[in-house]
Structures are given as C-alpha cells and as structure tokens.
C-alpha cells in the first residue's frame with residue numbers, strides 16, 4: 208500500500224486514505240494503535256472534506272474478536288456524531304429545537320456525560336456483548352469472571368470497559384501507552400500479562416454503565432452557555448480515561464422523532480477537542496529525570512506554530528521511542544497538540560542517525576537501567592529525584608504550596624535535601640541561601656501553615672510518593688488501618704485487604720520500610736491531620752466483620768463473585784487465597800482435600816457453603832460450627 212502524503216492537507220485520494228483508515232482502525236480495535244486518536248480524527252475529517260459521501264463515513268467502524276460468539280443487539284449500538292467546535296454544537300442544539308417543535312415539544316432536556324475512552328459494551332444482565340459492527344457484537348461475558356467489576360451491578364445496559372485512570376497513571380503508565388490497550392488485551396486474550404492481572408486483582412478494571420456516570424442536565428441554552436464549565440466539572444469528577452463529552456437529548460418523543468443514521472443517533476453528539484499537527488525538525492534532546500527515576504526525552508525543536516501557540520519543546524514519551532523511530536537530532540518529525548500544553552511527538556518522517564541514548568544519568572552519572580521502553584536512574588539519592596520528591600510533597604499535601612521547582616532546586620543545592628532538613632529551616636537559613644527577606648519569611652510561614660492547616664491523612668501519606676501508594680490507594684489503605692498502625696504492617700497484612708494485590712503489597716511494604724523514619728519524623732512535627740474514617744467503624748456488626756474470608760469451589764447459592772461482594776458489604780476482608788490472616792475458608796462443590804488440609808494446618812476454620820449461610824443467619828460470631836466429616840477425612 209502506498210504511503211500517505213506526510214501533510215494531511217496534501218491527502219487527495221479518498222480510496223488510499225480509506226485503506227489507511229481501515230488499517231489504523233483494525234490495529235486500534237486490536238489494542239495496538241499505530242497513530243494517536245487525535246491524528247486519526249484529523250484523517251477522518253480530511254476524508255469528510257475530500258469525499259463527504261464516502262461509505263466509510265456512514266458505517267460504524269467495526270471491531271472483531273475472532274474466537275468469540277456473535278450476539279445480535281436489540282437496538283443498534285452506533286457511533287457518535289462529533290462537534291470539534293462551538294459552532295457545530297450550536298448547530299446541533301438548533302437542529303434539536305427545530306425538530307422538537309415539529310412535534311410540539313418546546314422544553315427539551317439535554318444531558319452531558321463524560322465520553323469514556325475504553326471498549327464499549329452492552330450488559331443485559333446475562334450477556335455482556337461488545338459493539339462489533341453496531342448490529343451484532345461479541346459475547347465477552349467472561350470478562351466478569353476475569354475480574355472486571357460491574358459498576359452499579361449487572362443489567363444496566365450500555366457502557367464502557369475502562370481502567371481507573373489514577374490507578375493506571377500510578378501503576379501502569381510505563382507499561383501501556385493507553386489504558387484502552389490494556390482493556391482490549393484483557394478482553395481478547397485468555398493469557399494475561401502480569402500488569403493486567405494485577406489491575407484486575409486490584410479491582411481497577413470496571414464495566415461502567417453510562418447510566419451510572421456523573422452527569423449534567425439542563426436546557427440547550429444552558430448547555431451552550433456553560434459547555435466549558437460543564438466539561439471541566441465532569442472531568443474533575445471522573446476517574447476514568449475520557450476523550451470528550453457526550454451530549455444527548457433526554458425526551459423520548461424527540462429521540463424517536465429525530466431517529467438515527469446508519470452511523471449515529473441524531474439526538475446525540477460527542478463534544479471533542481480537535482488536534483492540530485505540524486512538521487518540524489529536532490535540534491536537541493534534553494533528558495529529564497523524574498521522581499521515580501524515569502528518564503524521559505524532551506525534544507527541542509525548530510519553533511513551530513500550533514493552535515495559536517509557538518512550540519519549542521515536544522515530549523517524546525520514552526527513550527525506547529527515540530531509539531526505535533530514530534527521533535534524534537536532525538530528524539524531521541510530526542507533532543500533534545490537542546488540548547494539552549506540551550505537544551507530543553506523533554511520527555518521525557525522516558529519521559536521524561544521531562540517536563544517542565545516554566548510558567549514565569544526566570544528573571548524577573549513575574549507569575541507567577532499561578525497564579521496558581523506559582530508562583531509569585536507579586539512584587534514590589539522585590539530585591533530580593530528590594528535588595522531584597520534595598516538590599511532590601508540597602504539591603500533594605497542597606495546603607501551603609509555595610515551593611515551586613526553582614525554589615526546591617535552590618534548597619537542595621544549598622544542602623537542604625530532605626523533608627527533615629527543610630522542616631527545620633529558619634528565616635536565617637533561607638536568607639543565607641540568598642532568598643529575599645520577604646520570600647524567606649513567606650517560606651517559613653508556608654512550612655508552619657502546612658502543619659497547622661487541616662489536611663487529610665491520606666494526602667499526607669500520598670505526599671511521600673511511595674510507589675503504589677498514590678492518593679487513591681492511600682485513602683483506601685487508611686480506611687483499613689490508622690496511619691500509626693499502618694507503618695508496622697507487612698505485605699501479608701496488606702494483601703489481605705480488599706483491593707490490594709500481591710505485587711502492590713510488596714512494594715507498599717518496602718516503601719513503608721524505607722520511608723518509615725521520615726514518616727515518623729514528620730508525624731512528630733505535629734501535622735493537623737484529618738483521619739480517614741475506618742471501615743470497621745462504619746460497618747455493621749456481622750459474624751464476619753473484620754474477618755478474613757476465602758471462597759473456593761463452585762457455589763450453589765449464587766455466583767462466587769456475588770457471594771464475595773455480599774461478604775464485603777458485611778465487613779469481611781475477602782481474600783483470594785488462604786494465608787495466615789484467613790479466618791474462614793468457605794467451600795462450594797469440587798474442592799480438593801489438599802486445599803482444605805492446608806487451610807486447617809494454618810488454623811483456618813473450614814466451612815461448607817451451608818454452614819457459612821447458617822452462621823450469617825445465626826449472626827453469632829463467636830461460636831464456630833463443627834466441621835463436617837468431609838473435611839476431616841482429608
């Protein structure tokens with residue numbers, strides 16, 4: 208297949224363009240996109256310009272899962288029309304009111320929800336099916352067995368399979384380019400890679416019915432007047448990847464009257480940001496060292512105008528990308544910007560043979576290590592890492608942030624390279640580093656305010672930057688243990704909690720051990736911490752509250768997942784496997800003797816499903832039922 212012209216405006220052959228679009232679409236649906244979504248959208252818009260009636264534009268871009276059973280949809284699952292600017296949204300709203308008036312409806316209610324960027328599916332309570340070609344999709348009900356969590360329960364209709372965004376950013380962003388790629392991998396393959404398995408085990412991959420999303424409702428006028436604020440608020444409130452917003456008409460009679468094309472419902476539109484691309488040349492590469500040691504390339508480019516701004520720096524994601532694509536000095540590259548401040552490297556048009564990847568850390572000279580496509584400085588005391596850690600502390604704590612990166616750099620250069628030292632600084636210390644008298648006073652004041660102003664304890668914990676203890680996980684873990692107790696917990700204590708997998712638990716244990724002294728020191732300084740409410744306090748009293756429970760085998764009462772969910776709601780720590788922290792092993796049918804013996808050896812009470820249900824009904828926590836002979840023979 209012939210290449211596409213390098214500049215989108217030069218594309219003039221619709222058939223060639225469609226061939227490429229089909230190829231890109233196939234790769235994208237398989238979870239391995241070749242180009243960015245913004246770039247793809249620009250190509251589709253180009254097709255609309257040069258061949259507005261092309262069949263490609265009037266069908267849903269199909270997806271296939273070769274080995275899965277086909278399922279017909281009761282009503283087609285279509286794509287959406289897109290509005291890339293205010294005018295298109297205005298035209299949409301006008302059209303809606305005009306057609307509503309035709310059937311005598313004057314009050315039209317609009318709804319806006321975040322447009323989730325994952326894998327669309329439909330759950331009728333029995334079968335979960337993908338969109339497919341819009342008319343028939345594929346049966347992927349097994350996703351729930353694999354560990355995908357149905358938000359709000361089963362049978363809630365259309366929705367999207369997505370990974371929790373903050374979790375992805377913290378734990379997976381250096382393993383997958385986009386959370387959707389991981390999601391597609393989970394659905395299409397039975398062999399899961401370790402990170403995907405971990406995310407499922409941590410219950411961070413959800414099926415989110417659109418009906419459960421945060422939403423805005425109002426009239427068309429209100430929508431047009433406030434669309435920026437509506438978008439901002441919904442982005443704020445949603446912890447899933449999004450690629451815009453979806454505005455829908457809510458009046459059923461108007462929906463019926465407006466109907467659908469073969470591509471989209473006419474009463475619905477996606478509000479999206481358009482990307483802009485440009486071509487420029489790489490002048491130099493700067494390597495930046497982050498808090499966790501990742502060394503990322505920033506391309507210094509020949510200045511270029513994109514969406515009204517002059518671009519001089521472009522992020523290139525990771526070192527692997529530079530090596531693979533030849534994005535070195537002298538390369539001609541395509542740059543894309545859609546919304547974000549710093550544009551991204553999209554494509555290398557003419558590679559450079561000067562792609563030197565540093566072998567040593569540009570800051571501390573320690574030999575660098577490769578981790579997938581990422582380069583890492585392993586030195587915990589690397590000056591750049593220290594600076595970023597301190598910066599992270601003030602940013603996450605967030606109650607008195609006057610410590611920008613420039614200030615932090617000066618402190619570290621002056622020997623104040625730890626939180627302990629910085630929190631002991633006086634006005635004289637700042638003056639000695641040649642901060643002005645006013646700034647010195649402000650910085651001392653900021654330190655004192657950061658202690659006296661109220662701050663949630665999970666923020667305080669997350670600010671230490673322990674890997675796998677970001678804001679979400681800190682909040683979660685502190686709902687099980689108060690902060691002081693957490694410091695002494697081991698991986699076994701942590702893995703027993705709902706939502707913490709094995710790998711995560713190990714890294715949390717290690718992080719807590721390494722930073723324990725610092726955390727204790729900071730606690731002794733007396734912060735005004737607002738404790739996270741403990742689950743054990745919130746929970747009802749039940750015989751399994753606070754107990755470690757493992758379910759195994761095939762249950763008769765209902766799906767194992769539902770029994771687990773129910774046990775959790777009664778305050779149990781539902782665990783995946785029996786450990787020393789397990790109190791009850793509940794056995795359904797077909798459980799091997801070995802398993803029950805191992806549990807008994809660990810002092811775990813082994814129950815049949817019936818005994819377990821009786822115990823719940825009895826409500827007595829102390830009396831443990833006698834064990835069935837079935838198990839004693841083992």
Ligand SMILES: NC(=O)c1ccc[n+]([C@@H]2O[C@H](COP(=O)([O-])OP(=O)(O)OC[C@H]3O[C@@H](n4cnc5c(N)ncnc54)[C@H](O)[C@@H]3O)[C@@H](O)[C@H]2O)c1
Pocket residue numbers: 231232235236240241242243244245247248267268284285286287288320321322323324327328338366367417420453477
């Ligand atoms: N990078 C690539 O190579 C590549 C290739 C093909 C497609 N794409 C991307 O896919 C998109 C086109 O594909 P499409 O037709 O699947 O998607 P679309 O962007 O038109 O979105 C339509 C889908 O959004 C879903 N959706 C998400 N949140 C929703 C909500 N709150 N309410 C209602 N529906 C919601 C629906 O399931 C619907 O099917 C393009 O935007 C493009 O960026 C990218």
Ligand SMILES: [Zn+2]
Pocket residue numbers: 496568569570571572573584585586589590591
């Ligand atoms: Zn270093």
